Amino acid sequence: MIPRELIGTAKVPGGVELKLIRHGEDHVIMVDANELMSSRLGGSEEALAVMACQRLKKGSAPRLLIGGYGMGFTLRAALQVIGPEGRATVAELVPEIIDWAKGPMAKLTDGCLDDPRVELIQGDVLEAIKSASKRYDAILLDVDNGPSGLVRPDN
Secondary structure, X not given: OOOEEEEEEEEOOOOOEEEEEEEXXXXXXXXXXXXXXXXXXXXHHHHHHHHHHHOOOOOOOOEEEEEOOOOOHHHHHHHHHOOOOOEEEEEXXXXXXXXXXXXXXXXXXXXXXXXXXXXXXXXXHHHHHHOOOOOOOEEEEOOOOOOOOOOOOOO
């Protein structure tokens, strides 16, 4: 049996505690006993980016706002389809998520946060929307795992 190793914890502002677990080569972010996200499962996040970008004007340089970084699946998929002139802004509420992306999950994230097309905002995506000085062609929200707020009641 492959042991699970606790890598780090993070308190979601106004919400629960997250735990980053390593399980062999995989990473899992847990909320209590619930698996919030796993490095093994990113299909829905990737589909969110691809399907949203398919609806945008062809040949344009889209500007995306992605709410929630998670494990970076949505961002990585978006970067593959927006082209060299496209831009992606990511708003992540939990600073430790970004630390984990640049640290223990760096291999998984494939350097996408260092892409020059990416702007990272550490904060609430709602505030990023309210304070935006520019328009976005698409806003992709992946801030929880369902219609009710597991991570934060405000979601």
